Amino acid sequence: MKFSALALAVLGLFLLSLIWDGRLAEYIDLRQGMLVFLTGLGCVILAQVVLSGTSRRDMEPVEISEDNPLEGKLVWQSSSLMWLALPLLVSLLFR
Amino acid sequence: MIAIAAVVLTGSLARILETSSGKAAWMTVFLDIAHRFSVGFERIFLETVPFLLLGAFASAIVAHIFTNADIQALFTGRTLRSVLMGILAAVILPVGDGGSVLLARQLLRKGAGVPAAAGLMLAGPGVNLIAVGAGLATDGMAGLTGMRFAAAVLFALVFGLILSQENEPERLICTKLQPVAAGNSASLPGLEGTGRGGTAKTVALTAAREFLEFMPLLVMAAFIGALLQALIPDGWIPPIPGSVPGQFAGAGLWAVLTAQSAVGDLYTIQAGSSSWTAGAQWMYLLVGMAVDIKLILFYGRIFRRKALLYWILLVLSMSMLASLAIGMVGGVN
Numbered sequence: 001m002k003f004s005a006l007a008l009a010v011l012g013l014f015l016l017s018l019i020w021d022g023r024l025a026e027y028i029d030l031r032q033g034m035l036v037f038l039t040g041l042g043c044v045i046l047a048q049v050v051l052s053g054t055s056r057r058d059m060e061p062v063e064i065s066e067d068n069p070l071e072g073k074l075v076w077q078s079s080s081l082m083w084l085a086l087p088l089l090v091s092l093l094f095r
Numbered sequence: 096m097i098a099i100a101a102v103v104l105t106g107s108l109a110r111i112l113e114t115s116s117g118k119a120a121w122m123t124v125f126l127d128i129a130h131r132f133s134v135g136f137e138r139i140f141l142e143t144v145p146f147l148l149l150g151a152f153a154s155a156i157v158a159h160i161f162t163n164a165d166i167q168a169l170f171t172g173r174t175l176r177s178v179l180m181g182i183l184a185a186v187i188l189p190v191g192d193g194g195s196v197l198l199a200r201q202l203l204r205k206g207a208g209v210p211a212a213a214g215l216m217l218a219g220p221g222v223n224l225i226a227v228g229a230g231l232a233t234d235g236m237a238g239l240t241g242m243r244f245a246a247a248v249l250f251a252l253v254f255g256l257i258l259s260q261e262n263e264p265e266r267l268i269c270t271k272l273q274p275v276a277a278g279n280s281a282s283l284p285g286l287e288g289t290g291r292g293g294t295a296k297t298v299a300l301t302a303a304r305e306f307l308e309f310m311p312l313l314v315m316a317a318f319i320g321a322l323l324q325a326l327i328p329d330g331w332i333p334p335i336p337g338s339v340p341g342q343f344a345g346a347g348l349w350a351v352l353t354a355q356s357a358v359g360d361l362y363t364i365q366a367g368s369s370s371w372t373a374g375a376q377w378m379y380l381l382v383g384m385a386v387d388i389k390l391i392l393f394y395g396r397i398f399r400r401k402a403l404l405y406w407i408l409l410v411l412s413m414s415m416l417a418s419l420a421i422g423m424v425g426g427v428n
Contacts, residue, residue, distance in 0.1 A: 001300075004307050011310075015144070027137040029362040031229070035145040042148055046306075049299040081307075083314040085099050087140050093106025094133030 005051040007081045012043030014088060023091070098318055105129060128325045135321035135353065142356035143193050143313055143389055146225075150194020151306035154201040155298045163205045170207035178255035181207075181214030182248055186222045192356045193313065195219025196393040197305050203272040203397070209264045214255040216397065217406070221247025221384040226357035235368065236361050243357075243380050246417060250385060253413075254406055267402045309393065316354060316389035323388075324352045333379065334370040343418055346375040347411065350383035351391075357384055374422025381414035 015036050018024040024033055109129040112122050157166070169180055190198050199216035203209070220226065221243050230240025261267055327348075335345040355363060360383045364376050371379070386407050394403055 001303075004303055007307060007310075008303060011144075015141070018141070024141070027134055028141050028359060029366075031233075031362060032142065032145075032356075032358055035225070035358070036141055039145040039148050046299055046303050049296060050303045053296045053300050082096070082099065083311040086102060086314050086318060087137065089099065089102045089106060090133050090136045093103065094109055094129055 008047035015040030132325035135324040139317035150197035155301035166205035170211035173259035177211040181211035191223040210255040210259040218251035346378040354387035374418040385410040
């Protein structure tokens with residue numbers, strides 16, 4: 001879940017940075033800026049909550065077993081956060 | 096990995112070409128395609144993320160605050176009442192594009208009937224508070240917003256009633272969404288909060304998990320949609336002059352590919368209202384609200400393929416009829 005917190009934090013900061021440097025207007029109508037701003041803020045706060053709520057559990061070893069596929073799913077999701085690279089790369093490279 | 100590599104290569108090439116002195120024809124075409132791709136991608140992503148986050152929170156609240164019995168009392172059965180309850184929930188709760196899918200999935204896990212959950216999920220984008228509020232606050236869009244609201248209710252009602260005729264829900268929805276026997280359907284080992292603020296923390300953790308679970312789908316939808324937007328011929332992008340079927344087909348296709356939120360598409364229509372015909376505007380709003388590329392991917396996590404296909408066909412046929420009627424009347428103000 002630490003990776004999830006990291007992903008949320010990066011996503012939140014990315015959304016806020018688009019507003020900060022004014023590039024949001026290149027993509028969407030600025031009347032939706034408040035929604036994006038609140039979402040960015042929400043992602044950052046959520047990242048903090050996730051980090052504080054799971055830090056103790058993350059220190060314990062996670063057993064992936066057939067009896068408990070959900071835990072395995074969580075680990076898989078944490079390690080497959082590469083999707084986040086796409087919106088960041090598109091925003092950085094296609095200026 | 097392939098998508099990331101393609102974006103890196105194309106983006107780097109675009110940066111190099113932008114700074115180069117030569118402006119050959121192929122460079123201009125390439126840069127135009129790259130620009131259209133990036134704007135299309137980020138637009139789909141940025142417009143959907145807020146609704147997805149809201150939906151994740153709504154889903155987490157349902158998971159941890161309400162019991163299965165509460166949900167089943169409100170949304171059970173295969174009746175007109177249950178479909179109407181689903182639509183009413185979509186009106187009250189601020190869950191639109193994508194968010195309504197997360198909420199509907201949670202309701203199904205809690206034992207809600209398929210027609211009710213489908214009614215909520217399908218009506219959500221067109222009737223949620225944010226979309227309606229934004230439409231009413233936008234100059235000249237109150238009429239279209241109201242008509243879209245009515246159309247969303249009608250679409251969801253018709254499809255919900257069609258689904259209610261099926262006795263075996265596993266033929267309509269994915270088997271993983273069958274309700275759990277009892278207790279808290281969303282609890283995962285180690286996610287339960289304890290002590291002061293424990294419930295709030297658990298809700299936040301569940302919301303984060305659900306939000307991130309749907310993110311790859313959104314990125315995939317944005318990538319496919321943006322790629323197709325960049326590659327289709329300019330002549331297919333509305334406003335398309337000429338025959339009525341051509342205008343409708345162009346508006347419908349563009350609505351599917353641009354996958355704008357129910358708020359963003361109103362602003363697009365407002366900006367181009369002078370050049371779009373009334374029927375094309377209507378087609379864009381209805382198709383975009385119901386079956387754009389991200390919604391098709393999201394709905395695919397709930398419905399089986401046949402049910403999803405029926406929904407797409409229903410929306411396209413009813414949107415075509417409604418657009419023809421609006422076009423003949425001459426528009427809605």
